[in-house]
Amino acid sequence: MAEVKVKKETNLSEPAEIENRIKELCQQFPQGITDQVIQNDLPHLEPQQRAMALNKLLSLGQLDLLRNSSGLLYRLKDTQSASKMKGSDNQEKLVYQIIEDAGNKGIWSRDIRFKSNLPLTEINKILKNLESKKLIKAVKSVAASKKKVYMLYNLQPDRTVTGGAWYSDQDFESEFVEVLNQQCFKFLQSKAEAARDGKQSPMVQRNSSFATSHEVWKYICELGISKVDLSMDDIETILNTLIYDGKVEMTVIAAKEGTVGSVDGQMKLYRGVNAILQPTGLVKTPCGLCPVFHDCHEGGEISPSSCIYMSEWLDF
């Protein structure tokens, strides 16, 4: 007797069955499924029933609704976060979702109001509620000190909000930057001097006076003057300020992809330089630095004949 393969036909008219099937599909595709996928799997399911099942799952908080370039995506929400929201009502869930979407840049309360269309008083109540439940936190933005952005509790705030390595508690650490500035400059200057004293052929001299940004970064890390970990990009911003001070120049060379410190096949080299000009003649006179230069006229109250700056300078 041949074994009759009995295909267990799932009765697809049951809503619970539909939901379970959708959940299984979500588990199969952890990054999310589109409507198209559901339709392919359950071809004789009517759109109405599909929509009902999806809505049920969404309201239960078991599915996440996302949008990507091709359409809507449904993703299974992990059960842990689903349990967090048990005690909250729909509004709170909505607000929570908006804040979650903002990722680690955070979102301002007015923007939450726009996105959720809820009145201000409601929003404030919900935010206070969520904060007490330790689900979200407020972070002060460094750009506008009165503004508070909200983000999920366990997320690290992004660099644009806190300002990165140069800010500590909303204050720009100018002394820290100054110290780093001087240390980098001294390092490059001593390298250039060592190269010059070497008295080798000029090409070798110039090449040995260069330092890659990686070398400078290692030197600064070894010096240990920084409490915070500095990345190579941070060091490059410091070196850029030295360029704007006119003390250092930079070249970019092509480097092999494996070498240490190369980014995208390029390496930045820095080298200390001297100024090409002594301080110019105009600033050696009092007029060059005079704060009332434009008010000075012969015969006026401020004039060359009666200038106190000139008298002091002449008697110097």
Next chain:
Amino acid sequence: MTAQEIRLCGLLLQEHFGEMVEKVGTHLLRSGAQNLRTIVQETNLSVDLVKKCLCVLVQHGACCFTSGRKGPGSPTEYRACCDRILRVLRYPRYIYTAKTLYGDTGELIIEELLQRGHMTMSSTVKTVADRLTQNMEEGHSMDYSEVSSTFSKLVETHFLQRCPPVGGAGTSGSAAPAAAPAASFPECYSVPHLSLIGRGKRQLVPENGEDQRNAKRAKMDTETHGDEGIYWQVNFERFHQHFRDQAIISAVANKLDQTSSEIVRTILRMSEVTTSATAACTKPLSANEIFRSLPASYNIPRHILDQYLTLLVDDPMEFVGKTGESGGGMFVVNLHRALANLARATIESIVQERFGSRSARIFRLLLRKRHLEQKQVEDFAMIPAKEAKDMLYTLLSHNLVQLQEIPKTPDFAPSRTFYLYTVNQLPTARMLLQNCYKTVANLIERRLFETKENKRLLEKSQRIEAILASLQASGAEPEQLSEVEEMISAPEKQQLDVLKLHVNKLDSAENQVDETVFVLESYVSSTSTS
């Protein structure tokens, strides 16, 4: 012809030529081209006086004349050149350069020509020989041929040139002869044959009356030497080229090292007479030629020279460029770019000294990155927001930094417009140039004020010196001399010393500011021709 330039020209004319010339000169500068009658009317001076003043100005090349605007028959019009008058400020520098290049003889030749404006070669040689003989020991005198040879050398290197031939006023209305550049006529640099043989004459110590008679007699000296009508003048453009080369060489020496600056000096020396004053680059020179022309003390091997040249070409300052591969590589010095870099360094140093190094950082940042928003300036310069804002606004109020508005909406609403900070190098250079002119004028006025304050004291000291000199010449006893010296009391002597110190300081400050003026002026004129 800005107000500051006219003020400075007035002060220079007054100091060097007197009040009348100053009056006529400033009047011409202010009103443009005018004919004689108008000048006489408006300055309220007599016709003779105005004519003499105009003669002085024309002799020095500060004034040129053209036939009138209304056609060939109308009276000639006179126009003053502001640039030429401003050159008077630079006379000490020209004389010093001539001294370093050609010794005392060269210095005196240039000094005589600067004082007289136009002179024939023979009269120059005679005067210079006389002056040199004056300073030599008893029994020695300067030979004319030595002076003539120095003169010829100056002409060969184009430091001196012939004055352009002047067409008579009233000839078919051609363009003003002085408008044509002096180098355009072919015999500019040819030395005439002179029959000048002799030695310098030593001038005896004159009594006051005799002196005047001697001077009058010299003027009616009727010896001819075969160069009548050929007048010489100082070629300022050539001196300016020299100064520009010096500036480039010292910049290279500061940035790189001594050997590189020697190489650049060699290249510039070889292209001295082949490059026109307004060229953007020197003529290309091959590495072989450079190698052969290096000074003998720098015997560096050929491959090292090649390395130095490569380094010079790679340097971000772009002083030297490579234009080809023949002959081991063809190299040029980029003159306009070098001038732009020097001007940029000058402006940056002015900002740094005046406003501090952090403002200088912001200024350099804006020069590099052209247009930046407020927030970006703070981020790039790593300066706290409040301080950066303060500095930017200070620079903005002094017009060193400009604001560019880019609207998002046509109504330029402030909340919907981008405000970008920017620096334009050329207008800033012009503005600082005017500031320099004002500074020099201030320094001159202060110097005149100081001398006027102490006029009485100066006159007294001059009288006493004259008495001392005459007493010494007639062989007086030491007691008489000391008696005369005591007529000046000690505090007065101290005051005189202080005054001398002040005047020297102001003088040297004028020269220093003139260096800044030179760099900025060369930069501005180089951009106008390119």
